[in-house]
Amino acid sequence: MSDSATEFSHVKPGDTAFKSGGLRDFFLYRDLGVAEATHGKVIAHLVKANMAPEKGTGWHRHEADFQIVIMVKGWARFMYEDRETLVEAGDVVHQRPGxxxxxxxxxxxxxxxxxxxxxxxxxxxxxPVCAIPDPTPWPEAKAA
Incomplete structure (x- = not known):
């Protein structure tokens, strides 16, 4: 097998945990084993909210050839260039390079x-491309 070949990968929900230390500290990330299986050609991970949005991600772009986001639960609001986009559970977004x-x-x-x-x-x-709307306040956590 050559160094560029990909491997079979099967990750079950209990195989990997959500962890901090990813791109954003207010999210948790769960590795799905794809980066290792593809020798770095592709990454697939689940990302979930860990803290309320205070400042968000800031304006940025990715140096990537391909990127999709599939909303599994809940919702998120993005600005794509100057267009506000609500992405809800079940939605798929292809973020074109750059x-x-x-x-x-x-x-x-x-x-x-x-x-x-x-x-x-x-x-x-x-x-910045344009002004950003304020985030929706999260409900206060109930006392246990």
Whole structure:
């Protein structure tokens, strides 16, 4: 088998845990084994809300050849260039290479599947495109 061949991968829900330390500290990430199986050609991970949106992701773009977001639970509001986009559970978004965007609001139960190529894609801050609406306040946590 050559170094560029891909491997079979099957990850069950209990095989990998959600962890901090990903691109954004207010999200948790669950590796789905695709980056290892494809030798870095593609990454697939689940991303979920960990903290209320205060400042969001900031304006940025990705240095990637391909990226899709599939909203699994909840919702998120993005700015794609100067267009506000509500992405709800079941929606699929193809983020064309280099599109300037800003995830600025999301529900407490937000969870999405992100698939990107290459696996080691870069996130690059960009100048603001337009003003960002305020995020929706999360309900206060009930005392146990």
């Amino acid at each position: 599109i300037r965007h800003y995830l600025f609001d999301y529900s407490p139960d937000m969870e999405y599947l992100e698939i990107v190529s290459p696996a080691d894609f870069k996130s690059v801050d960009v100048e």
